[in-house]
Amino acid sequence: NAGVTQTPKFxxxxxxxxxxxxxxxxxxxxxxxWYRQDPGMGLRxxxxxxxxxxxxxxEVPNGYNVSRSTTEDFPLRLLSAAPSQTSVYFCASxxxxxxxxxxxxxxxxxxxxx
Amino acid sequence: KxxxxxxxxxxxxxxxxxxxxxxxxxxxxxxNLQWFRQDPGKGLTSLLLIQSSQREQTSGxxxxxxxxxxxxxxxxxxxxxxxxxxxxxxxxxxxxxxGKLIFGQGTELSVKP
Numbered sequence: 428n429a430g431v432t433q434t435p436k437f438x439x440x441x442x443x444x445x446x447x448x449x450x451x452x453x454x455x456x457x458x459x460x461w462y463r464q465d466p467g468m469g470l471r472x473x474x475x476x477x478x479x480x481x482x483x484x485x486e487v488p489n490g491y492n493v494s495r496s497t498t499e500d501f502p503l504r505l506l507s508a509a510p511s512q513t514s515v516y517f518c519a520s521x522x523x524x525x526x527x528x529x530x531x532x533x534x535x536x537x538x539x540x541x
Numbered sequence: 542k543x544x545x546x547x548x549x550x551x552x553x554x555x556x557x558x559x560x561x562x563x564x565x566x567x568x569x570x571x572x573n574l575q576w577f578r579q580d581p582g583k584g585l586t587s588l589l590l591i592q593s594s595q596r597e598q599t600s601g602x603x604x605x606x607x608x609x610x611x612x613x614x615x616x617x618x619x620x621x622x623x624x625x626x627x628x629x630x631x632x633x634x635x636x637x638x639x640g641k642l643i644f645g646q647g648t649e650l651s652v653k654p
Contacts, residue, residue, distance in 0.1 A: 431584075458639055470630075470644045477639045485638055517584060524640025525572050527592050532577075532585040 429453050431533035433518050439539045440508040448503040448536050450518030458521045458528070459501040463487065463514040464535075470517070476501055508540045543568045545633060547645035555653050558621050562648045564614040564631035571633040572640070576605050576616050579628045579647070588629075589616070621652045 434449045452459065460475035472485030476495040490512060492504040501520075505512060516536045521528040544567045554560050564574070573592045577585040589598045589605040591614070597606040604617040614631055628649045632642040 460639070460641075462642075467646075469646050470632075470642070472638065472641050475639050475641070483638065485641065519585075519642075521640065524634050524642075525636060527573055527590065528640075529575065529587045529590050530634075530640075530642060531587065534584040 431518055431520050431531050433516075433533035433536050435536060436534065437537045439541065440505070441541050442509060444508050446505050446508065448505075448516055448518075448538075450501045450503065450533060451499050452501075452518075452520040452531070453499065454520060454522070454531070455498060456520035456522050456528075456531075457498065458524055458530075459495070460485070460519045460530075461491070461493065461501070461503045462517045462519065464517060465514050473503065473516075505538075510540050512538065513540045514538060543571075543633065543635060543643045545631060545643050545645040547629075547631060547648050549648060550646065551649040551651075553651040553653065554621055556621060556623060558652075560618050560621055560650070562616040562618070562629050562631075562650070564616070564645055566612045566614075566633050566643075569609045569612055570636070571609065572636060573634045574605075574607055574614050575632050575634070575642070576603075576614075577630040577632065579630060581627075585630065618650075621650075623652045623654050626650055626652050 461473040462470045474493040518533040521530040591607040602619040628647040632644045
């Protein structure tokens with residue numbers, strides 16, 4: 428199993444550009460989520476999904492969109508990048524967090540917005 | 542609002558020492574607690590998960606305990622090695638938002654040879 432994979436590993440954007448961060452998992456997990464990690468703020472939930480076709484907002488959703496057309500993939504879209512979105516983005520998956528499922532994290536995407 | 546605190550923020554120990562990392566949380570209504578390891582520039586690796594009904598979990602040289610009533614968890618690392626150097630994060634799982642994790646700020650551990 429590859430686990431949770433994320434692409435790209437690094438990205439530099441200019442203010443106003445859009446892009447999609449890719450996340451895929453091969454563990455047949457229903458639950459997937461996106462976090463951002465910032466110094467002094469820790470990890471915060473952006474969006475999550477409890478299954479294909481179902482998504483919802485987390486703690487800091489503004490400026491981001493998600494969709495879940497398959498169980499495996501959960502892309503995160505930045506609509507119009509802003510310097511405040513400079514961060515490290517992690518995707519995570521779990522078979523059932525509330526039933527004791529561990530959450531597995533990808534290696535992260537390091538994004539800089541100029 | 543659930544808050545998770547980890548003390549100390551940084552810890553440096555000589556190789557071979559046993560050590561304890563602390564995690565506290567303000568609301569005992571959690572589903573479980575996880576300890577993660579994060580190496581510089583890398584993702585998070587799940588080390589141990591303790592269900593809310595459990596008191597402890599063990600994996601190799603690692604032992605994690607949970608006291609829900611007092612809002613505390615500890616991660617015990619036995620016979621520390623330089624390869625244990627990393628940031629250790631604890632996180633509690635809440636019922637809302639499908640299983641949202643609330644993270645502490647982490648303890649940065651350095652084990653000196």
